[in-house]
Amino acid sequence: MDKKQIYFDHAATTPLCKEALDEMLPYFTQIFGNPNSQHAYGRQAVDAVDKARDSIAKIINCKPNELYFTSGGTESDNWALRGIANAYKQKGKHIVISPIEHAAMLATANALKKDGFEIEFMKVDEYGVVDLEHLKSIVRDDTIFVGCMLANNEVGTIEPIKEIAKIAHEHGAVCFTDAVQAAGVLKTDVKELGVDMMSMSSHKIYGPKGVGALYIRNGLKTQSIITGGHQERMKRGGTTNVPGIVGFAKAFEIAERDREKNFEYVSSLRDRFIDRVLAEVPFVKLNGPRENRLPANADFSFKFIEGESILFSLDLAGISVSSGSACSSGSLEPSHVLLALGLPEELAHGSIRFSFGKHNTVEEVDYAVETIKEAVQRLREMSPLFKAEGEIKYV
Numbered sequence: 001m002d003k004k005q006i007y008f009d010h011a012a013t014t015p016l017c018k019e020a021l022d023e024m025l026p027y028f029t030q031i032f033g034n035p036n037s038q039h040a041y042g043r044q045a046v047d048a049v050d051k052a053r054d055s056i057a058k059i060i061n062c063k064p065n066e067l068y069f070t071s072g073g074t075e076s077d078n079w080a081l082r083g084i085a086n087a088y089k090q091k092g093k094h095i096v097i098s099p100i101e102h103a104a105m106l107a108t109a110n111a112l113k114k115d116g117f118e119i120e121f122m123k124v125d126e127y128g129v130v131d132l133e134h135l136k137s138i139v140r141d142d143t144i145f146v147g148c149m150l151a152n153n154e155v156g157t158i159e160p161i162k163e164i165a166k167i168a169h170e171h172g173a174v175c176f177t178d179a180v181q182a183a184g185v186l187k188t189d190v191k192e193l194g195v196d197m198m199s200m201s202s203h204k205i206y207g208p209k210g211v212g213a214l215y216i217r218n219g220l221k222t223q224s225i226i227t228g229g230h231q232e233r234m235k236r237g238g239t240t241n242v243p244g245i246v247g248f249a250k251a252f253e254i255a256e257r258d259r260e261k262n263f264e265y266v267s268s269l270r271d272r273f274i275d276r277v278l279a280e281v282p283f284v285k286l287n288g289p290r291e292n293r294l295p296a297n298a299d300f301s302f303k304f305i306e307g308e309s310i311l312f313s314l315d316l317a318g319i320s321v322s323s324g325s326a327c328s329s330g331s332l333e334p335s336h337v338l339l340a341l342g343l344p345e346e347l348a349h350g351s352i353r354f355s356f357g358k359h360n361t362v363e364e365v366d367y368a369v370e371t372i373k374e375a376v377q378r379l380r381e382m383s384p385l386f387k388a389e390g391e392i393k394y395v
């Protein structure tokens with residue numbers, strides 16, 4: 001890559017930090033043992049995994065034996081929902097989730113619906129914030145699971161999880177939060193949040209891909225989804241990903257250590273970007289709240305243009321962004337998140353997510369704004385819709 005490359009897609013994944021890489025390297029070669037083995041190599045691997053588990057447990061304020069390593073956020077989300085559904089189906093079959101969950105939750109809920117579970121969605125307002133009064137009115141005594149992400153991956157909305165947990169618990173339901181975007185960015189103390197289960201993923205916080213964790217409060221019944229050997233206290237089979245776990249813990253420690261500093265820096269880039277785009281690009285809508293959103297996130301709908309065409313123009317200029325959620329790009333479906341926020345379909349199609357990281361700079365932000373201005377103007381000049389309706393409809 002000779003051309004200048006700018007990465008504004010940290011909500012999709014992040015580069016591995018040097019500290020995590022250094023910590024991981026010996027576990028690929030010298031200390032390669034299987035923690036299940038009854039010999040010195042095995043014990044060394046056990047020690048490394050125990051240390052990583054202790055460290056993450058401390059960050060999220062749980063006991064080490066309440067933390068289970070998985071292959072990432074998707075598996076953790078699947079396990080949380082399926083595990084509770086299967087373990088508690090005698091109590092009830094009513095499941096409540098937000099409509100703006102990650103595909104890992106939505107697809108699992110959809111599959112459970114076919115197995116006879118009733119899935120009901122919380123309402124969210126135009127910024128994506130859960131309507132607590134509505135939630136109160138739909139949670140019932142046969143509700144077994146109430147799940148909502150701590151922060152949304154597409155529009156950055158931070159959700160009132162504490163209040164959601166209270167409502168769930170008043171009816172004896174399990175409260176789950178997907179903290180994949182929030183971990184290392186916001187405080188993720190499970191006691192303070194009051195949740196019973198929480199998903200995390202390593203590669204969104206400068207750790208390696210393919211590893212994550214699920215917090216399961218002691219005392220909860222749950223069923224395994226990956227059955228096999230005795231790993232993870234017999235709850236999750238599969239040979240332990242020792243280097244991944246070691247790297248995940250290191251990345252999480254660094255993210256937690258620098259959390260406030262990074263929050264401030266990344267929000268300042270994000271605010272500069274949002275302010276400039278709103279002021280300098282006509283017919284643009286910021287999706288999600290202005291305040292109370294993830295520091296990294298800025299999501300815009302550009303009226304009269306397809307998100308994909310802006311994405312390609314930015315890519316040509318060396319700027320990597322995402323249209324809607326990374327999972328829905330490539331498909332021409334409008335974003336389910338933006339539809340849940342009440343956006344009309346044409347705006348739900350035209351959205352672009354910029355997600356900043358700790359290595360980005362003010363110069364990169366300014367270059368992106370200039371590039372967007374040019375690209376948007378050029379694309380609109382080619383848009384018959386803009387010519388026909390633009391000035392008249394939206395001035």
Ligand SMILES: *Cc1c(COP(=O)(O)O)cnc(C)c1O
Nearest residue numbers: 072073074102153178180181201
């Ligand atoms: C990325 C993401 C996931 C999936 O995590 P993986 O580790 O990539 O499987 C789940 N939930 C949210 C909110 C995410 O942003």
